[in-house]
Each structure stands twice: as C-alpha cells, then as structure tokens.
Amino acid sequence: MHSDVLIVGSGSAGSVLAERLSADDRCRVTVVETGPGPGDPRVHRQITDALRLPIGPASSVVRHYPTTLTDAPLRYTQIMRGAVVGGSGAINGGYFCRALPSDMDGWGLDGWSWDDVLPHFTAIENDLDFDGPPHGSEGPITVRRVAEFDGCTAAFVRSAEAAGFAWISDLNGSAADRPLPPGVGAVPLNIDGGTRVGPGGAFLVPALRRPNLTLLTDTLVRRIQIADGRAVALDCRGPGGDLTLTADRIVLSAGAIGSAQLLMLSGVGPAQALQSLGIPVEADLPVGVDTVDHPEWVLPVSWPPTHGVPPLEAVLTTADGLEIRPYTAGFGAMMSGRRDDPTDQPHLGVTLMRPLSRGRVALASTDPRVVPIIEHRYDSEPADVDLLRSGTELAREIAGDTVQSRASWATSQHLCGTARMGRDGDPAAVVDSRCRVHGIEGLWVVDGSILPAITSRGPHATIVMAGHRAAEFISSA
Numbered sequence: 001m002h003s004d005v006l007i008v009g010s011g012s013a014g015s016v017l018a019e020r021l022s023a024d025d026r027c028r029v030t031v032v033e034t035g036p037g038p039g040d041p042r043v044h045r046q047i048t049d050a051l052r053l054p055i056g057p058a059s060s061v062v063r064h065y066p067t068t069l070t071d072a073p074l075r076y077t078q079i080m081r082g083a084v085v086g087g088s089g090a091i092n093g094g095y096f097c098r099a100l101p102s103d104m105d106g107w108g109l110d111g112w113s114w115d116d117v118l119p120h121f122t123a124i125e126n127d128l129d130f131d132g133p134p135h136g137s138e139g140p141i142t143v144r145r146v147a148e149f150d151g152c153t154a155a156f157v158r159s160a161e162a163a164g165f166a167w168i169s170d171l172n173g174s175a176a177d178r179p180l181p182p183g184v185g186a187v188p189l190n191i192d193g194g195t196r197v198g199p200g201g202a203f204l205v206p207a208l209r210r211p212n213l214t215l216l217t218d219t220l221v222r223r224i225q226i227a228d229g230r231a232v233a234l235d236c237r238g239p240g241g242d243l244t245l246t247a248d249r250i251v252l253s254a255g256a257i258g259s260a261q262l263l264m265l266s267g268v269g270p271a272q273a274l275q276s277l278g279i280p281v282e283a284d285l286p287v288g289v290d291t292v293d294h295p296e297w298v299l300p301v302s303w304p305p306t307h308g309v310p311p312l313e314a315v316l317t318t319a320d321g322l323e324i325r326p327y328t329a330g331f332g333a334m335m336s337g338r339r340d341d342p343t344d345q346p347h348l349g350v351t352l353m354r355p356l357s358r359g360r361v362a363l364a365s366t367d368p369r370v371v372p373i374i375e376h377r378y379d380s381e382p383a384d385v386d387l388l389r390s391g392t393e394l395a396r397e398i399a400g401d402t403v404q405s406r407a408s409w410a411t412s413q414h415l416c417g418t419a420r421m422g423r424d425g426d427p428a429a430v431v432d433s434r435c436r437v438h439g440i441e442g443l444w445v446v447d448g449s450i451l452p453a454i455t456s457r458g459p460h461a462t463i464v465m466a467g468h469r470a471a472e473f474i475s476s477a
Helices: 014-022 041-048 101-107 114-124 151-162 199-207 255-265 271-276 331-336 382-402 460-475
Strands: 002-008 029-032 062-071 074-082 125-127 141-143 183-186 213-216 220-227 230-238 241-252 295-300 314-317 322-327 347-352 360-362 373-375 408-411 443-445
Touching: 002 014, 002 255, 014 029, 014 199, 014 213, 014 460, 029 241, 041 199, 062 408, 074 255, 074 408, 101 114, 114 125, 114 460, 151 183, 151 314, 151 322, 151 382, 220 255, 241 255, 255 360, 295 382, 322 382, 347 382, 443 460
Parallel strands: 002 029, 002 241, 029 213, 062 373, 125 141, 241 443
Antiparallel strands: 062 074, 183 314, 220 230, 230 241, 295 347, 295 408, 314 322, 322 347, 360 373
C-alpha cells in the first residue's frame, strides 16, 4: 500500500495534519494509529466525557509509562498517553491555553514567531466567549470558559483575589506588545456542554469520508525503513498480521515518547546508545537526551469538591513562572467520574512552567512493545526546587488552614522536547524549522517532540497549532 503521505499517530498534531493534507484530493494520506478507532461505543464514552479522565488501570484508551521523577530520593510514578484516535488530546482535562507570544518569539526560529503562528491558533478554534482578534470563530475546536464558579474553584478565586491577584478575563488574550500580567483567570477549555472537543473528533473523524484518506487502527509501527538516507516505508503489525506501508513522505506524530522511540528503533538517535543495542545507525542525533516537562507539587485541601464540572476551571499565574491550579476533585474521582467519595478531596497543584531541569527518554529494548526508559530528573536543578517551595508557600497562604498535608511530587504529564526543532548547525536539534529530520530525506516529526522549549502554558493547544502550521511545510515539500 503506497501513500503520498504516511502519518504515524492520530493525536493532537497528527489528526490536524491528516485533515489539512487530505483536503487536497490529489494527496493520498494514510494515518496509522496503534490504538482503537472511534467507532467502538466504549471508546466513544471514554473520550467524549470531559468530566472524567479515562486514564485509570481499566482504561482501554491509554498506555502507561513508568518514570523516575526525582533522583534524591528516588520517586517513581506513571505517565499516561492517549492510545486512541485523538491521542492525549482525547483523554485530557480540556485545558486549551495557548503558548505566550514570548514563548514563540523566544524560540528564534524562522516561521515560528508569534506573528507566524497566531493565524494558526485562530484557525483551529471557535472561541465562544471572545470575538475578534486574537481569537478565532470558524475553527472546529470549541473553546469556552466557566462563567460561574462554586465549590473548590470559587474558594480559590476568592482567596487569590483577596491576596491581591488581579482577575484576568482572557488567558488567551496575550499579544506580543501586550503581555498578560500575573493573575487568576478562567481556563480556556475545549469542552462544550460536558463533551470534550478534541482534535481527533474535530479534525480527523469528519475528514474520514474523503476517499483519499485512510485510517488504520490497532496497528503498531515497528520501524521506519530507511534506504540510502531516505525514509521509504513503515514495518507494521496490524490486526491481519505484518504489513509494509510505503510513502513519498513519512511524518511521525506519535507523541514525545512514541516518536522518539520509533526514531531510535529505526537508527536515528544517539549513536553510542543505538550501537549498544545492536541498532545500525542511520543518523547520529540527540533524540531523547534533553527532555522537559512541567514539575508539580500537590497539596490536598479541605475545600468542598465541585460536582459535575471539569477537573480544572481556573488557574493563578505568577510573575516568576508558576501556575497554581485548584483541581476540583481528587485524582481518583477524576478517573472514575465519581464525585461522591468524601475521602477524595480537591487539591492544589503548584507547577513550574519554565523549569531548568532536563530529563531523558532512552530505549530499553529493540522490541517496540517494550516501553522506553523515562527519567524526569525534576530535582536536578536546585533553583527549580527552591521556586516550587516558594510557590507552595504562596499556595498555603491562599488556602490558609484548609491545606491538609505536606506537598508531594507529581508531574503535569507534559513531556516535550525529545526531538527538538532548531536552526541549522544547532547540535541539540533533531529537526529543522520545517520539521524535517536532519540527515534523513522524506521524514518529518510534528508533535510535542519538536518543541525547542516547553511553553509557559500547558502545551496541548500549541501542539494542535503546530500540526496546522506544519501542514504547510509538508504539503509544499
């Protein structure tokens, strides 16, 4: 089976790429997804219910990855990534904050300045709360904010304003010449009437009626075939057995873990590490060697839980790069959808949005079914720990005597930067500013892997935007 474009992964970027590229009826597009398709009724219920996070042990739409959060002492947890059409955008809490203009301009990459990407942010959304620039009104992803708070969120907002923080009416309203001040505001959510409007359902599923777009689900990509420095095919295992898919252009959109793992399995990565596993080296590149995520400290509070609402409705941002999040229930309730367990209390997340710490993703085996080694190394930078500590003190001041215990380490599940984008000659770059893998023709990466620096807001909206932006690069190649 031959395609003009093969896309590995139907997540937040891959779904958008597939829709955009297949809009040209002369372009044959095939999407390969390791998880199930949207037609299964049980899958549909899990990914559309925005009032729960379908990430528990019984979930059929996620894959769990063990990770080491800190080294001294060793702290372990699991991170969850969506394994379903829509990817992690189909299972998350609906947080749809854009990157800040300073984030995009700070990358310093041709084609990725704030002025370059703003049209793509507006194109993907239909903001129901704000009209006109810088908001979109015709995109397929509905964006809205909670207008009235109660329970935990109401208590947090009142306390934050009493502590002197201003109300920010539009957390997506930043402009290059008008940065947002610190303050508390309602989170832009891709949730409409309790339904999660993710990129899979918004972009890919409606496009599947096109005869030039094919979706293969429950299909594992084992390796990219590379011949004479060019990516030419994928070795896959599907429901019917082994198959080989060929294409003129291959795009990896399998997420920061999946894309990095597939690159390394195919001989694209740190040469010494690949050779130690007996993998022939096609391109010696720093895949997975300098990853980044948003570290988080969690504080349970005795504020009343809020029933029948999204997990996160408002956040407080500070001038030193912290985001304090009043989660409306405990994690157990978020996963199960039950909000009647009195022991499952709301909590505050104190999150460092511009961390210095860096981690890694490395192969544990040449078997693509074996999860890679993931290390966050959150405690490797004392300045990060100090800032989290001061942020926790601020959270305690806001919450007062409602804080129930000491803070515990967690992660925002925002792993990025496993295949960084960079200028030509940048030794840290895996792809160029057009998302092309250095040294390999016909191969692109478009997902959270490529972020050269993690965004000052959760990265989901930015990854969706990147899919929309990169479609222009791939279509013209």
